[in-house]
Each structure stands twice: as C-alpha cells, then as structure tokens.
Amino acid sequence: MTCEELQPEYGAYALGSAENPERIEIAEHLARHCPNCTPGVRRAMEAVAAMSGAVKPVDPPKRLRRRVVSMVSPNPKRSWAMIIAPWAVAGVLAIALISVGLPGWLHPNDSARLGQALSILNDPTTKDVSFGEPAARGRVFVSPQKGVVFIAAHLPALGAHRIFEMWVIPTQGNPIPAGLFRGEEDASAIYVRPGPVTNAAAIAVTVEPEGGSPQPTTTPFIVTKL
C-alpha cells in the first residue's frame, strides 16, 4: 500500500487499534524507515503519549521501587515467582511455580518466552498435568493450538555433550521431537515450546546427545499422559 493510503490509519496504528492489512503495511513502512510514514506515525504516537500524561496520577506502593531496582542490582534477590508474576495473570503459572518450588530465577532476556508461555496458559483448552517421583517433579501445560510449557525440578544431571529433549507422543505413530533444553544449576528448568500440538497423548523427556535426536535414543525419564 502507498503512504497516502496508509496515512489515515496512523492514528489508529499509534493507538494499537489498526488492523490488517494496514497494520502490517505500516509496520513494514516503519521497518524500512519510510520518510513519510515514520514522522506521521511518530506525531500520532506523540498524541497518544500525551494522553498518558493526562491519566489521573496514582502513587505506587513504596515496595514497587525496591522491586524494580532490585531486578538490576549486582546481587539480585529475585526469584522465578517475582519475575514471572507479571505473566502469571492467569494464576496458573504462579501456582505451578510455587507447587514445584523452583528456586531458580529467570534471565531478563526471557521476557519474550514468558509472553509465549502466558499465551499458552491463557488458552482455555490448555491441559495442565503434574508429574512427580521418582523422576523429576513438575508440571506441563499443553495447548493444542499454542504449544507446551514444561516446568520441572530435580532434573537428572546431564553428562558431557548431552541435552534434554522433549517429545510429543501422538495417539498414533512415533514420538515427535519437541525441542531441546538444559536445566539450570539447581536442576530446574522451564521450557516453552510454541506452536500447535495436535493429537498429543503424552509429553516425554529423554537425555540425548547434544544436537538432539530424530527419535529417542534413551528411555524417557518423564512420561506425562495428557
């Protein structure tokens, strides 16, 4: 679309209410630093920003400053529950974390992964299954449309050049590779596998050679029926 065609949508785009095809088209024009659309959208966003300044001011609780600052302090005392709380709006993940008792903390760069996780957790069709002794303890959330969130503690130690591989076990046919992950130093892991999961009967995890395997080469230490 031309800049002239997109110009009437700058305001809607800045507000976040534009729709396709205009939304994608404007994003593409911005990505290539379009000399017409970039300043046009910028002016519209300035108006939206000004609206933020007109919102009724409310004082946040004092503890919030401590929470924000501690995220980047040299000796962070953050926990999974603390960082992930924004995304635990469905309540589910927070509950899962508490019940699993993961002591690890989330790397700041993982916010995108958290967004994917939340999308899975918020799907009303998501199945939520716990697993436990004697293997690792944890919980798995499976959305047929959006993917898998896998949370575990007490994972086995990985030998040299080994990695965990998750599998989707279909109702019929061979296991389907569903991604590779490593545990944290405390033997916990949270792994998100975005994308549709069709006809899944179970989720399994094996230890595989680094790089993964097309089919399991070891006995799964976790098999969670859905």
Added chain:
Amino acid sequence: MTIPGLFLALELSGEHDEELARRLQRKEPDAMADLYDRFGRLAYSVILSIVRDSAIAEDLVQETFLRVWNRVQGFEAGRGALGPWLLAIARNRAIDYVRSVSSRMDRNSYEFDAREHPSLFVDMEREVFNTDHARLIKSAIAKLNANQQKVIELAYYEGLSQTEMAERMGQPLGTVKTWVRTALRSLRDELGEVATA
C-alpha cells in the same frame, strides 16, 4: 513559572533524560533507580488506569522497566524521548494483559513490538507529560464529540481494535475509523499549536 523559566526547565529535563539514557546503556544500577523515580509513578498510573488492579499493575510496571533496561542499547540517547518510549511500553504491557484476559492476545503482538521500537521516539517531544501538556490534552479531549471520546477511550483503555469498537458501538467500521482518525488529528493539532506557539 515564567516562559523563560519553563523553557529552561524543559531544556534541563531533556539533558537529564539524555544522560539518564546513557547511564542505562552503561548498565549502571543507580540509573534504574533514577529512571523509576522519574517515570515510575506515571507508568504505574497509566497501567493501573487500564488493568484496574494494583497487584497486576505493580507486576507490569516491573516488566516495563525491565524491558527498557534490556532494550535501551537501541535507544538514541541524544535524540530519543525516553519518557514517551517508556510509557508506550507501559501501556502496551497493560493492553497485552487485558487482551490476554479476554483471549485476544495474539492479535497485535507483532505490532506492539514495532510500536515500541526506539527509532519511533527519535526527535519526539520529550515533555509531553508535563503539567501544561496534561492540561492541554484534557482540554483537547473535552472538545471532542461524544463518539470521538468514546473511541479514544475504548482504544486507549481497553485496547479494542476498530472492528471491535464498531461491534461494541453498533456502528459501521468506516464510521468508527473516521471517528478515530478525526479524534487523533484534533489532539495532534491541539498539541501542535502549543508546540509552535
């Protein structure tokens, strides 16, 4: 405040933000505290106005500042508007939340990232949040007709798309688009008049 005094304050504030952005880029932990002191209340207010839950708002403020911290390397400290950028991220986090609650999360996820790109905040007015601008924008919103105010409200506070607004209001999509367009243009014009006065 006198007019020269106002300009001096704005200039100093701009310099403050520029230096603050550079300190964030150097990953100085104290910079995060200063960033929060400067924008924390505003970010919390914006988010709370959208999610209407103080606990959720706290979490989303935390996420907002973390996102700024992680992405500030792409920010042009000398030309970028730190406040508007941070507030755009804050509002997007809040809208993301309300959309996720109503299972509308995936619709604009790509757009949100694009609208948060620091390049969009280059050469933008930095002081759009000061008292004068706030008074001005309130006055400008009050001048909009009822339908224009409604679409702005639905878009800003509920994150509705234009189609969703049309369904909510029982109006044709084209009509809603016109209201959104003319409303934003009016607000922009009002702000522009002051900026160039």
